[in-house]
Amino acid sequence: MIDIKYIRENPETVRASQRGRGEDPSIVDQVLAADEARRNAIVEFEALRAEQNIFSKSVGAAKGDERAALLESGKSLSADVKAADTRRAEADTKSQELTLLLSNLLDPSAPIGGEADFVVLEHVGTPRDFSQDGFKPKDHVELGKLLGAIDTERGAKVSGARFYYLTGVGALLEFALVNYAISSAVKAGFIPMITPVLVKPPAMEGTGFLGQAAENVFALEKDDFYLVGTSEVPLAAFHMDEILDGEKLPLRYAGYSTCFRREAGTYGKDTRGIIRVHQFDKVEMFVFCKPEDAVAEHQRILQWEKDFISAMDIPFRVIDVASGDLGSSATRKFDCEAWIPTQGTYREVTSTSNCTEFQARRLNIRMKDGQSTKPVATLNGTLVAIPRMIVAILENHQNADGTVNVPASLRPFLGMTRFELV
RNA sequence: GGUGGCGUGUCCGAGCGGCCGAAGGAGCGCGCCUCGAAAGCGCGUGUUGGGGAAACUCAACCGUGGGUUCAAAUCCCACCGCCACCGCCA
Secondary structure (H helix, E strand, C coil): CCCHHHHHHCHHHHHHHHHHCCCCCCHHHHHHHHHHHHHHHHHHHHHHHHHHHHHHHHHHHCCHHHHHHHHHHHHHHHHHHHHHHHHHHHHHHHHHHHHHHCCCCCCCCCCCCCHHHCEEEEEECCCCCHHHHCCCCCCHHHHHHHHCCEEHHHHHHHHCCCCCEECCHHHHHHHHHHHHHHHHHHHCCCEEEECCCEECHHHHHHCCCCCCCHHHCEEEHHHCEEECCCCHHHHHHCCCCCEEEHHHCCEEEEEEEEEECCCCCCCCCCCCCCCCCCEEEEEEEEEEECHHHHHHHHHHHHHHHHHHHHHCCCCEEEEECCHHHCCCCCCEEEEEEEEECCCCEEEEEEEEEECCCHHHHHHCCEEEECCEEEECEEEEEEEEEHHHHHHHHHHHCECCCCCEECCHHHHHHHCCCEECCC
């Protein structure tokens, strides 16, 4: 949510931001109109209520006949107050609903455009030249089968398309990745967390996933729960309705959870393998910090992401995601994309967003800063999303015979240096 | 799933129709005392929104949402959460 005061004072900036995202700028004017109506309704209600408060006190003080007479006249006042209260509540709801439709303000340095208009910020490492090694790389599905690591057929049999089993060394690899991720996060000062994956509507709404992203959210309608698509949701909502001590910021959490995604509108995209699946595990970084520190913190999170991928010895690049592809909460987003040999391209493995105060306002998370109380900034970033990292590791570190070398950083966690054929 | 109890300010805890934004205590802040500190004493100490240069003032907030009433922390209903005991269970 954008601060309504800010919208009032800078409507043109907000309109421009909406346009930059390819969203409707006229919502801004609807928001302003609704806000005006809301404020008028409040003034009206408060005036009546003040009158009634004075009246009620006089009744309390009166005795006998005088009191009985007063009681009669109080009834119509009471009805007026009630009506004004109803109007106030309606105007408030309307204004709230409209304000929630607005996406976060755009960082002016974010590239403008759609999914394809990202800017490449840097390349790290060099894609391996398999012709030098004298063999054609196998894709992760094939390698997964040879190593007994991934079973997509049985995943489909049991749960349908985009489901899979991690088996044997595949399962071990997940545990190693998670352990490596959590232990390095703890070293960096993060508080490790295991979060709920079912959340109630306010948590989902507050993090901004029920807007344009709603079609990708699994819902348990019978029980009024949503399945989270990322632990960003329960981590952000962890401090919902709280006032944090400014001295204790930044608060950094590393959450491990399963993630569920409907992947609506991706029919025919990445249907092979485990690049795009309905369920996977992920370690997510989430930070609450002072608004003025958010940009620097965003860079820190990006650095932790780069460190992780580098530790896996995977070549990757960093992109500055374009305005139309940010999601409603982010003011700016950087993705790290790993080189996938059999696709001959870079694919997103991690992503970090600066949500400024957008989520904090929706979730009512504030900080004490000296005398004043104001919303905090929130940021999130992937430390490791398991399936995509497994894809990158298997494909990049494979040998001609189908065995796969284990990256040095993972060896202590796996107790092996190579995945052998089964 | 059953039964009983409970949700009040930073915390503990009283209030159970009007004089209650709310006693008392702890904590915290300021001052006195002291070489300094503790103890002691005095004063102060919630949030949000509106008006005002300010003093100040108006409205809302006692788990959440409804209802009754001229008037609700207080009565009624529903929901949520917590605690205890019983049953069941990873």
